[in-house]
């Protein structure tokens with residue numbers, strides 16, 4: 108493509124949100140460029156645990172997460188590849204009666220929104236998952252859970268995007284966007300890119316991207332840490348969560364992945380280098396997570412950790428996604444900052460693409476709850492209390 | 498267990514052990530950590546006490562060093578079998594002991610002296626049983642006098658190639674041939690090497706050891722294939738140009754049951770990467786290493802670096818840098834400048850040594866064609882089974898930085914964390930992008946460097962609560 112050519116849409120940010128939006132826009136007939144400063148899915152999407160769960164999401168997002176999970180299951184059809192989808196049950200466990208009560212209240216809201224979740228006691232939980240600790244007093248059980256190989260998503264998306272004719276520009280950092288009479292001009296470290304429409308899909312860097320258009324929104328970052336073990340004999344059949352603490356699962360190849368963020372910090376500027384190298388955070392979060400993992404599944408005492416890493420998620424003060432038209436500048440849209448965004452991601456991207464293609468989305472996507480405009484008047488995250496969970 | 502020792506030294510090779518001994522001279526105590534059973538590092542590696550006949554081409558300095566460490570046992574807490582698997586920029590270390598327990602140390606200053614790693618260059622068939630690194634063959638010989646059943650063909654470049662060949666031959670191994678990518682050094686190179694007559698003489702002694710036994714050395718040639726049913730039974734040798742790229746000319750097939758490969762050494766940067774030090778590329782020092790100032794301090798405050806881990810310089814440089822690092826640490830801790838004169842002398846020695854090293858690298862340092870012997874389906878990363886073709890495809894798709902290439906191919910993401918395949922990955926990226934090796938970049942390293950019991954990490958004692 109020549110430099111002067113104008114794309115119908117430029118998607119900035121190649122995580123799950125940007126990749127799926129770009130993919131469906133191209134399949135809908137648009138000329139699309141996807142601009143990513145690193146590699147595809149090298150940030151939150153490729154670093155995340157890949158858990159596909161309905162038990163973490165705010166209740167009104169449950170229907171979206173159900174569809175997202177179905178899409179991952181269905182990946183051979185729309186992505187052309189099996190993404191290592193693992194159909195599992197999920198358990199969210201509590202060690203105290205108080206936690207058990209909060210767990211029940213939260214899960215009832217999700218169940219009412221359509222998640223097949225039931226509350227069970229410790230014995231029932233151990234019947235489903237014998238490896239669980241005797242100290243568990245209550246659990247939520249969900250028939251729809253599992254995981255996919257998130258670390259390979261960049262590879263999966265790359266092929267599908269290329270086949271769909273998306274112009275993929277990896278290693279291309281966007282510094283800013285200018286409006287012009289012939290649409291927008293993306294300023295990059297390489298050549299400039301012109302497009303009529305802009306989709307901002309920058310994950311935790313969404314705040315910076317929105318800033319290009321003169322707006323400031325209280326999006327903030329949060330570090331999550333993952334530790335992966337050597338291959339082990341099968342010990343866990345379900346996806347296990349410790350309430351508001353960690354997520355734990357065993358992949359088909361036997362490795363156990365523990366992810367958690369307790370003890371983590373809020374980050375104003377998501378410059379990853381500084382976060383990753385903050386040893387106090389990394390060490391503490393890891394110890395918290397591994398301590399909880401062992402407590403939940405005592406058999407993990409013999410597991411050996413081979414590597415740990417961190418990733419950052421963008422979070423809005425109300426814990427809801429930031430999807431819709433950007434106020435103030437026509438033809439600019441955002442998609443991201445969705446909790447458990449890997450699960451619902453493919454569906455959200457498709458919905459946004461449908462809306463931009465002038466089709467009727469299967470579920471509301473320009474919903475008031477997702478509207479970027481709501482953030483303009485919103486107070487920043489209360490660092491003590493955190494964000495609402497359901 | 499936490500320790501109050503002000504200084505931790507990682508690596509008990511010539512550099513680290515000398516740093517510990519110098520500090521002891523100044524009355525400063527240190528903890529000296531090394532994953533081996535005895536001090537000495539690569540060059541003075543040793544095994545049990547009664548190994549039998551001594552190794553050829555070695556000196557007694559390794560034994561002296563071990564005696565000295567013992568003598569200063571009151572000040573030097575030498576912990577064998579202790580591997581550092583984590584190092585953070587606040588100078589916190591994770592130390593793995595016996596593969597089971599992890600302790601956290603938090604000293605005031607650290608000297609990293611973790612030495613070098615070998616450079617491998619995958620060729621078709623290099624994953625067959627019977628193919629080893631030169632260092633691996635040498636280590637077996639050093640620690641237990643085990644010598645492979647021949648015929649043995651050794652291939653690569655650099656002084657280690659000849660040394661290992663001569664040492665193996667002296668223990669009776671059947672060395673069928675030595676295949677050296679470098680040509681004879683030019684007269685100019687010889688002249689510069691002669692600036693260190695002692696070191697040049699050593700090199701000539703290896704050469705003589707081969708000549709005397711009638712072992713053929715194929716210069717300007719490389720092993721481009723290891724063949725065999727399953728195990729190696731022969732190698733294919735091709736002539737290479739000055740960039741080590743195979744060229745037209747007669748190919749030779751040599752019988753080989755054991756194949757040793759090694760294209761020189763590079764700094765082990767695992768810990769300095771973890772700690773977040775700034776790194777630089779220097780062709781004459783074996784490629785990437787952390788940058789240091791003249792006091793051997795890295796860009797992370799109070800983190801010092803001595804020996805081959807900070808750029809390849811060889812034993813003599815490692816010894817000198819150990820002294821300089823110790824002097825800097827002593828001053829930093831406010832323990833006075835008792836080591837100042839010694840450090841100044843060491844600095845003086847280094848000037849000439851560095852000149853020698855430059856000439857050595859000029860003659861046999863890694864060349865851009867190092868991977869030209871590999872093909873599309875040659876496995877580059879054996880942990881994750883990634884081929885050269887897959888890496889090239891990722892580069893063609895626009896992935897020109899090493900991090901994204903790793904993420905997208907999984908190369909270097911296996912258990913060994915890229916210890917073996919990183920140089921190959923960098924060389925492929927350089928050749929596919931047409932950029933110099935220096936621009937291929939360095940991969941991230943992640944703690945723990947080796948598998949560590951989850952249990953141990955969950956119970957790590959911390960010096961301060963940060964929740």
Ligand SMILES: Cc1cc2nc3c(=O)[nH]c(=O)nc-3n(C[C@H](O)[C@@H](O)[C@H](O)COP(=O)(O)OP(=O)(O)OC[C@H]3O[C@@H](n4cnc5c(N)ncnc54)[C@H](O)[C@@H]3O)c2cc1C
Pocket residue numbers: 507508509510511512513530531532533537538539540541579580581582610611612613614615631632633635657660762765768803804805806810811812815
């Ligand atoms: C395989 C190999 C074989 C070599 N053989 C010779 C030889 O025979 N003769 C020669 O002149 N030169 C040899 N060299 C070159 C070597 O680098 C020497 O120049 C010299 O040993 C460098 O001294 P050093 O103190 O810098 O490092 P080294 O001697 O390498 O010492 C580093 C020490 O640190 C230990 N270590 C590394 N990482 C950790 C960690 N995370 N935790 C704890 N301990 C750690 C290592 O096991 C080692 O004992 C060899 C190099 C290699 C890679």
Ligand SMILES: Cc1cc2nc3c(=O)[nH]c(=O)nc-3n(C[C@H](O)[C@H](O)[C@H](O)COP(=O)(O)OP(=O)(O)OC[C@H]3O[C@@H](n4cnc5c(N)ncnc54)[C@H](O)[C@@H]3O)c2cc1C
Pocket residue numbers: 119120121122123124125142143144145146147148149150151152153154155156157158159160279280281282308309310311312330331332333354366417418419420442443444445446447448449450451452
């Ligand atoms: C450690 C961790 C574990 C998680 N576990 C799970 C889980 O198990 N299940 C689940 O459902 N969710 C999980 N999540 C959440 C999930 O990963 C995210 O919600 C989702 O991946 C976000 O996708 P995204 O596309 O919005 O952002 P990202 O994947 O972060 O993508 C944003 C992209 O924008 C690029 N970018 C930024 N600025 C620029 C610029 N100026 N120019 C060009 N490109 C730019 C970035 O490089 C990045 O690739 C986890 C998150 C983390 C961090």
